[in-house]
Amino acid sequence: MEVYLDNAATTKPRKEVVEAMLRSLEKEYGNPSSLHRKGVEVEREIKRVRRILARALGCTEQEIIFTSGGTEANNLAIRGIIDAYKRVGNHIITSTIEHKSVLNIFGLLEKQGFDATYLEVDKKGLICIEQLKDAVNDDTVLVTLMHVNNEIGSIQPIAEAGRVIKNINNRTLFHVDGIQSFGKIRFGLKDMEIDSFSISGHKIHGPKGVGALYIKKGVRINPLLIGGSQERNIRSGTENVPGIYGLGEAVRLTMEEQDKNIEYLNELRNYAINAFKSEISGIHVISEDSDEFAPHIINIAFPGIKSEIMLHSLEQDGIYVSSGSACSSKEKEYSHVLRALNIGGDLIDSSIRFSLSYTNTKEEIDYTVEKTREHFISLKSIIGR
Numbered sequence: 274m275e276v277y278l279d280n281a282a283t284t285k286p287r288k289e290v291v292e293a294m295l296r297s298l299e300k301e302y303g304n305p306s307s308l309h310r311k312g313v314e315v316e317r318e319i320k321r322v323r324r325i326l327a328r329a330l331g332c333t334e335q336e337i338i339f340t341s342g343g344t345e346a347n348n349l350a351i352r353g354i355i356d357a358y359k360r361v362g363n364h365i366i367t368s369t370i371e372h373k374s375v376l377n378i379f380g381l382l383e384k385q386g387f388d389a390t391y392l393e394v395d396k397k398g399l400i401c402i403e404q405l406k407d408a409v410n411d412d413t414v415l416v417t418l419m420h421v422n423n424e425i426g427s428i429q430p431i432a433e434a435g436r437v438i439k440n441i442n443n444r445t446l447f448h449v450d451g452i453q454s455f456g457k458i459r460f461g462l463k464d465m466e467i468d469s470f471s472i473s474g475h476k477i478h479g480p481k482g483v484g485a486l487y488i489k490k491g492v493r494i495n496p497l498l499i500g501g502s503q504e505r506n507i508r509s510g511t512e513n514v515p516g517i518y519g520l521g522e523a524v525r526l527t528m529e530e531q532d533k534n535i536e537y538l539n540e541l542r543n544y545a546i547n548a549f550k551s552e553i554s555g556i557h558v559i560s561e562d563s564d565e566f567a568p569h570i571i572n573i574a575f576p577g578i579k580s581e582i583m584l585h586s587l588e589q590d591g592i593y594v595s596s597g598s599a600c601s602s603k604e605k606e607y608s609h610v611l612r613a614l615n616i617g618g619d620l621i622d623s624s625i626r627f628s629l630s631y632t633n634t635k636e637e638i639d640y641t642v643e644k645t646r647e648h649f650i651s652l653k654s655i656i657g658r
């Protein structure tokens with residue numbers, strides 16, 4: 274049996290996504306900037322995808338910029354805003370549990386002389402609104418927060434954060450990394466006072482290397498790439514047309530099936546947590562069963578067993594999981610997210626992320642729990658000898 278439970282790292286592209294991409298590669302291969310029919314048909318299709326994204330996010334088509342994925346969308350928003358609004362101030366705010374595509378830019382900006390505040394999180398991975406209130410000041414140019422954390426699934430209070438930020442300083446811009454929230458929890462962009470929001474195709478059964486950035490009308494973002502003026506001059510470069518076709522299908526189907534799939538994910542997640550807890554003693558569920566966590570991420574510590582050993586043991590049984598964030602799991606260091614939770618080295622060292630998709634089944638969960646239990650018992654007995 275093969276069980277893929279690493280859906281927060283990436284998802285399998287849907288059949289419709291692959292078909293749309295093939296259509297682009299085989300038939301509709303024109304350059305959307307070309308003036309002839311071959312270009313115009315592609316330009317029309319890109320417009321159609323932009324409309325799908327705008328409808329999904331509840332914004333206008335002009336507020337969507339296609340990018341090469343989540344990392345570029347975060348980079349474009351943060352660096353583009355800082356560059357365009359230099360005069361507003363020198364202070365920037367984020368949290369300690371952001372994705373590296375945010376944290377590493379903050380490191381660079383600090384070297385360039387920006388003053389950065391890193392909001393701490395509690396044991397559930399949630400920021401404290403009071404700390405945010407204390408942090409925002411007249412000099413704050415940008416706050417950037419993730420909507421859902423990719424390692425533990427905690428959902429930040431984005432709507433409240435937006436209100437607080439704009440109340441204190443309405444010149445401060447607010448970027449949100451929505452890469453793990455889009456399609457996994459319900460929200461309305463316009464209900465939150467945010468200026469930019471990033472999504473990524475491969476987290477929603479779309480293609481890798483394509484994503485989008487919502488930029489609120491009126492917000493200025495300086496480009497990272499200079500060239501042929503595509504994407505309203507904000508993101509030059511010939512469009513990743515097959516990727517955009519695939520993204521369109523992924524977003525369309527995600528929205529069409531959102532209610533059903535979110536409900537199913539919630540049910541599957543509760544089923545999995547109950548099964549792990551009742552079948553395996555001595556484990557610690559880091560992402561608890563509550564409204565504060567997205568339904569597709571379950572993080573469990575197996576004290577005493579290093580996560581890499583458990584990961585490879587499960588792999589032998591055809592079960593694919595992650596030991597923390599896939600983007601940083603090759604770095605031989607503790608996850609910065611788990612460290613920020615202050616939960617102790619043994620839990621951090623032994624944590625496994627099981628991340629779900631609507632394609633997973635209860636049978637797959639039963640098989641995973643059974644194999645995890647076997648490995649946990651046998652590995653502990655070897656270590657205990």
Ligand SMILES: Cc1ncc(COP(=O)(O)O)c(C=O)c1O
Pocket residue numbers: 281282341342343344345347372374419421422423450452453473474475482484600
């Ligand atoms: C929260 C979060 N932000 C950003 C990214 C980067 O997205 P991409 O892989 O599309 O560059 C990821 C992907 O792991 C993520 O989970």
